[in-house]
Amino acid sequence: MRDVLAGAWNRGRRIERFCHGLGVVLICAGLFHLLVFSVDGGPWYGPVSWRKPATFGSSFGLTLVTVAWVASYLPIGERRRAALLGVFAADCVVEVGGITLQAWRHVPSHLNRETAFDSAVSTVLAAGGAVLVVVLGVLAGTAFRANPGVPASMRLGLRAGFVSLMIGLATGAAMIARGTAEVGAGHQRQAYHDLGFLKPVHGVSLHGVLVLPALAWLSSRTSWDEPRRTRVVAIAAAGYGLATAAALAYSLLR
Structure with missing residues (x-):
């Protein structure tokens, strides 16, 4: 595994290595704030807690x-790839x-509209x-373009993963929209309370693009043939979809 990771790093494009390195820095920042929470204490939930820099740093x-x-x-294309990943990396920071x-x-x-800075x-x-x-x-749209150079199992994993990721983004946008509407109506405290109403499905769906x-x-490292690998990924994608649906039901009914 060490050789595989080292080979992937060495073969990677400059923008990919930059994103990988920056991602590790953000994960470390998240873990650092988990340590801060363990020392400083305070509430884990709520609009003001060490949970937010810990979880957002690690997740981003x-x-x-x-x-x-x-x-x-x-x-x-290489220029477009570099531009998209560069913007995404900057936005994560x-x-x-x-x-x-x-x-x-x-x-x-x-x-938070309490002050001009906030x-x-x-x-x-x-x-x-x-x-x-x-x-x-x-x-995500690019993942659905024909790419015969990539095995069918990976193409399926990419497409299902990006669909899952877009569900995560949509639920995140829905939470912000609801909170913004409540703030606009003068219900600031209620907005903080309701902001995370889709948090379970948001968390599950965001990382389908990794899983x-x-x-x-991983299946490509086995002796299975490509049709079998594709079936395994299809079953996993269906299972992940069911887990996302269950998380959505829990989010709406709790």
Whole structure:
């Protein structure tokens, strides 16, 4: 495995290595804030807690590493690839940075209009979310283009994974939209309470873009033939879809 990872790093494009390195930094930042929480304490849930920089840092870092990896299988020009991954990497830093800044200031990061500065941070985070949707939407669309150089099992894993990721982005946008509407109606406290109403399905669906392509990659290291590998990925994709549906039902009914 060490040789495989070293080979992938050495063969990787410069932008991919940059994203992988930056992703590791963001993951470490998330783990650092988990340590801060263990020392400083405080609530785990709520709009002001160390949970947010811990989970967002880890999740954004893992997603950045994942997207840079899966993008290497997509039929896309080198300049366009570098531009999309570069924008995505910068956006990940902005999102994690804004959330982390507000955590250290002990104020909410999202939907916070208490001061001009807080409002500016919230606006930047919301705009960053829109950029994520656009960039990842372009990559998702590219995954559905014909690419005969990639095995059928990996193509299926990529497509199902990106569909799962887009569900995660859609649920994230829905949570922000609901919170924004409640803030606009003058219900600031209620907005913080309701902001995470789709959090279970959001968390499950976001990382399908890692789980399913990773399964396809792992199956390629076995002695199975390609039809069997494709069937295994198809079954896993169906199972992941059921898990996402179950998480959605739980999110709406709890």
